[in-house]
Amino acid sequence: xxxxxxxxxxxxxxxxxxxxxxxxxxGSFTAIIGANGSGKTTLxxxxxxxxxxxxxxxxxxxxxxxxxxxxxxxxxxxxxQNFEDxxxxxxxxxxxxxxxxxxxxxxxxxxxxxxxxxxxxxIKNIEKDNVNMISSGQKQLVxxxxxxxxxxxxxxxxxxxxxxxxxxxxxxxxxxxxxxxxDKITVILITNILSDLKYADNVILIKKGxxxxxxxxxxxxxxxxxxxxxxx
Ligand SMILES: Nc1ncnc2c1ncn2[C@@H]1O[C@H](COP(=O)(O)OP(=O)(O)O)[C@@H](O)[C@H]1O
Ligand SMILES: [Mg+2]
Numbered sequence: 001x002x003x004x005x006x007x008x009x010x011x012x013x014x015x016x017x018x019x020x021x022x023x024x025x026x027g028s029f030t031a032i033i034g035a036n037g038s039g040k041t042t043l044x045x046x047x048x049x050x051x052x053x054x055x056x057x058x059x060x061x062x063x064x065x066x067x068x069x070x071x072x073x074x075x076x077x078x079x080x081q082n083f084e085d086x087x088x089x090x091x092x093x094x095x096x097x098x099x100x101x102x103x104x105x106x107x108x109x110x111x112x113x114x115x116x117x118x119x120x121x122x123i124k125n126i127e128k129d130n131v132n133m134i135s136s137g138q139k140q141l142v143x144x145x146x147x148x149x150x151x152x153x154x155x156x157x158x159x160x161x162x163x164x165x166x167x168x169x170x171x172x173x174x175x176x177x178x179x180x181x182x183d184k185i186t187v188i189l190i191t192n193i194l195s196d197l198k199y200a201d202n203v204i205l206i207k208k209g210x211x212x213x214x215x216x217x218x219x220x221x222x223x224x225x226x227x228x229x230x231x232x
Contacts, residue, residue: 001061002023003023004022004046004056005058007043008056009051016039020210020211027186028201029187031189035229048072048077076155078147081160084139091131092123092131092134092142093127098146113149123142126142157187201217
């Protein structure tokens with residue numbers, strides 16, 4: 001479980017996150033939704049200790065991110081909105097292997113994990129391709145593969161559908177669903193698009209750095225969505 005307790009955060013003077021109290025349960029598919037600039041990415045970066053609270057705490061499987069950054073970094077994978085910045089190596093298979101090479105694994109073990117991940121995401125055909133030459137949908141899958149290879153328990157997808165055409169959107173949505181339902185990975189989907197909530201069980205609605213709804217998707221109503229600046 002990821003627990004966020006009385007979280008406040010500021011980059012400079014102004015608080016961007018204010019008194020956030022949420023729990024993300026293991027196995028859930030949770031969407032964090034809110035208008036542009038409401039603080040979604042800032043909040044999510046606290047889950048894997050990319051950011052640490054100005055006040056309050058974030059606890060990942062019982063360990064406070066302030067003290068156990070490495071734990072949070074390992075447990076919570078992050079597919080960034082600008083996933084192109086996530087590429088480190090120019091060849092697809094090398095890029096996916098990058099994180100694994102920092103662990104003390106045998107070479108053939110790395111090759112095996114990369115192969116399995118390529119197959120899982122159905123991108124084995126591009127393993128030798130240059131990451132600059134593939135489509136954005138494929139780039140996103142390569143970024144995801146690099147995250148999946150590390151076997152995280154939680155994965156944050158930061159606005160994964162915004163850069164994609166309809167087919168790639170459908171593909172990433174169905175991958176998220178499978179990762180959650182089949183592989184039992186806890187999925188945290190950040191979005192400002194209501195149709196992205198399709199597979200979410202729980203929804204956390206953010207407005208100007210505060211949570212204005214936290215509960216089952218079925219309990220959402222037009223009024224509250226409107227209040228958050230989303231078109232219902
Ligand atoms: N690195 C930063 N330094 C200063 N302000 C930032 C930084 N990143 C984001 N912000 C500000 O924090 C607010 C929330 O941003 P963000 O978390 O990216 O929102 P969202 O992901 O919901 O669009 C915005 O007003 C944004 O301008
Ligand atoms: Mg964002």
